[in-house]
Amino acid sequence: MAKTQELLYAVVGAGDLAVEKAKSLTDREQTTKIYKDLVKRGRTLSTKIKSSAPTKQAIAQTRTARSQAKAAATSATKAVRSNAKAARSATTKTAKAG
Numbered sequence: 001m002a003k004t005q006e007l008l009y010a011v012v013g014a015g016d017l018a019v020e021k022a023k024s025l026t027d028r029e030q031t032t033k034i035y036k037d038l039v040k041r042g043r044t045l046s047t048k049i050k051s052s053a054p055t056k057q058a059i060a061q062t063r064t065a066r067s068q069a070k071a072a073a074t075s076a077t078k079a080v081r082s083n084a085k086a087a088r089s090a091t092t093k094t095a096k097a098g
Helices: 003-024 028-051 053-097
Strands: none
């Protein structure tokens, strides 16, 4: 099983467990405390992930790929315009000669 799929299942399972536990709680104060703890845990984990080296590397690679794709699209557009201009010019010269 792919690691990303395992991770997704783990997250879904954790969410299901949290819901199950919340349903069993009857004290509103205790439920609020657990909710706030989950928010804190989520924020901490999110911060760790955002600041991790692999995440930063992935972001940099994504930026590079996006830049390269944009440059390739620009080059292709310029080539098409240049070819169209050359074709028009050749057509005009052929029409004048004929």
